[in-house]
Amino acid sequence: MKNYHATVTVTLRKAILDVQGKTVESALHSLHMPQLGNVRIGKHIELSVQAPDADTAREVVREACDKLLTNPVMEDYAVNITEEGAA
Amino acid sequence: MKNYHATVTVTLRKAILDVQGKTVESALHSLHMPQLGNVRIGKHIELSVQAPDADTAREVVREACDKLLTNPVMEDYAVNITEEGAA
Structure with a gap:
């Protein structure tokens, strides 16, 4: 198991009035x-993930986004995964 | 005057309980x-800026952050400026 650092950027969809x-x-x-x-305000979420590899880490974070962190009807999100310790 | 796209990432300072x-x-x-x-939640702000150059655009966005967008006692922020039209 490795430690990964994930950042999730959640933005309101373009068609939705902010x-x-x-x-x-x-x-x-x-x-x-x-x-x-053109000010638009979204969320920036940082979290740490324990996973065997970066793909699994991304998969877990995407599941968290779909289940809890974002509203898929109104929001889009982008996930960025970096290995902890690596710059 | 050129159009710039600015993104501001606002995060709670490490010492502050989230x-x-x-x-x-x-x-x-x-x-x-x-x-x-280690979940930490911050804000992601996107805005467009009209300015003669990127340095001026950054200066205006920093002023907006200090005056309105962030709480400098509890939050840190990072500003990223890109010229609109440029990828």
């Missing part, structure tokens, strides 16, 4: 930063 | 995934 993002965008404009726009 | 992460971790263990651990 209400939180719109609110932040108008707050930024109120703070005199009109050059910022 | 209550949300701990809750998700115990939920994952309840779902028979004991090989997952």
Whole structure:
């Protein structure tokens, strides 16, 4: 068993209105930063995985995403796996 | 003026207890995934920036992070800038 470090980036699907993002965008404009726009807010999840190899680690993290971490109807996600100790 | 795409990754500082992460971790263990651990949950923010060059774009996004997007006492952030249209 090796230790892997996984990062999951969860983003709202393009077709879904990002209400939180719109609110932040108008707050930024109120703070005199009109050059910022198209704000979309998602989640960044880091976790450690024990698995025999990177493919198995990815498989376990994908299962966790599908079962708990993301809403597959509204959100997309990307998984990145790195071996711990390796830079 | 060019269009840049910025992504900001906001993470809770290591010394701060991540209550949300701990809750998700115990939920994952309840779902028979004991090989997952050290769950930490942060934010992933995407936005577009109009700026004359990448350095100015980064400066504006950093200002937005310091003023609104992050809590500098509890959170760290990383900014990544790419020119729009470029892959």
